[in-house]
Amino acid sequence: MAFKVIKPGLLALLQDLGRHGHQSIGLTTGGPMDEVAFRWGNALLENAPNAAQVEITFGMLSLEAQSDTSITITGADLGATLNGKSITPWQTYAIKKNDVLAFHQPVWGLRAYLAVKGGFLCEPTLGSVATVMREKIGGLTGKGDKLQKGDLLAYQTGAVHRQKSVPRLAIPNYSVKEIPVILGYQYQCFSSLERANFFSSDYQVSSNSDRMGYRLEGQAISSDTKGIISEGIAYGAVQIPKDGQPIVLLRDRQTIGGYPKMGCVTRVGGGILAQQKPGDIIQFTPITVDQAERERYLQMARFAQWR
Template sequence: MAFKVIQTGVLALIQDLGRRGFHAIGLSNGGPMDEYAFRLGNRLLGNDDNAAQIEITYGLFSLEATAPTTIALCGGDLGATLNGEPLLCWQTYKVEKGDRLAFQQPKYGLRAYLAVVGGFQCEPTLGSVSTVIREKVGGLTGKGEKLQKGDLIPFEAFFGALQNNVPRFAIPDYSSKEIPMVLGYQHDQFNSIQVAHFLSSEYKVSQSFDRMGYRMEGRSIAYDGAGIVSEGIAYGSIQIPKDGQPIVLLKDRQTIGGYPKMGCVTTWGGSLLAQKMAGDKVQFSAISVEEEEQERVLFHARLDTLSRRYSTVA
């Protein structure tokens, strides 16, 4: 009982919420680039939050079901179809044996998440199935490989029916340019004019972006300090390298680095940024730690509200 990969697409990876506790040996967390969409996919199906899904980047990916199940699609709209019929994001669909699911190219957003009832049944590596290609860990084989043509991605057959959808108020606006972030302890090593330039400028996503990080193009930010000693890198860190063009480090980031950091994007901000592609424009919006905590509480409150809503659906 599995989905068989028919067409590999640009990049399709097995992900759960990530690998914890291995920075000391140089392993990043991995996990879904758009954590909000990932969590909503599992909530739609009544899964554990950590149930494995497929993260599909850009599309051009197709699968065939070898057993019945119910799926959930969340995240970017990659023109998904079921047996040639178009599907909407942010809801569930019944899939029968022999059905074909295909993803075209992005209509909005960049990454879609495919969840099944019970999650995909892959063997964890160091406590997680998250695929990190650079580190050769996780995924279907445990070796950090992206999904290949002919791969069988196992799941437990589900013969019931779940008809759920995410209400409009909980669907993110991926067209928004605003990326919330918290200024970090090193931001006061930049002069106030440079901080103001950073927060008032619009940046464009460069061609150099991936699961490790997003390099920005726009106003150059100067750093007058003498540099810093290499230190641990938190999720969402906004590094300012020597050329002054910000780099936002995300799920597959390196674990240490020596560039000064303006701050960190929030989990919500990282989810929004992960749906941007080369040429898209963003602007960083500074919020306080207290506001970030409120944002996180709201993030989980939405999920909990939706879980209660779905628990009544048979």
């Protein structure tokens, strides 16, 4: 059976862990902006790690269940209600036929993830259901469409529900404003003064931010190199364009770019950044590759231990 979309909200997209192996032909990866929240959603339900979920940005989404199942909500608190009663994220809930699940406006954070037992059923495009609107690929239609009123989100009916919640210490702290950055090989394009300015300044999230990248406003950073030969763009790359205002490139990033880069934010850091709203203030902090790998290993080990 399925969830029927009653109200589509501002932006609700089907996502899995991404469409990999196609950047050479210009297709970006897509996938969840907050990977930690996404992975916990599937772990709580004992789903496959790549099972499809709905990423809900800002809220205003309403769904009606057509059969029994279990769900989890992770990520931001978007004021979710089940049949009009408030529910909190980071735990599982039993869903009965005709139940109405609604997301309102952010209490904290920006993006929530709705997972269902067994994952949402959708035909993959190039090996993934990840929705990338700019490239018109993935999602329910395979053409990159966001969820619309009347859409049916199919899932396997299940009557067995297990009450589970994420350990409190494992829930990301979205109020942390320091975003870790691994210095890249182009950091030498910036003087020691400019690097110091970058890591000591506050930056405000611009309203011109989206799944492609987060534009930041604050201390302008100048580079000794005005441009570079276009090259492949990694997740989290921190580009410094001509105006000196950093852009952090995220899940729906372009595949090549020609601006010098200070480094890359980590996936955990990118997830924290993706939960910041326009107007929020962040700072960057440098970390080593070893520190980033250790952080990633511990995070993945926590999921494995839970399972």
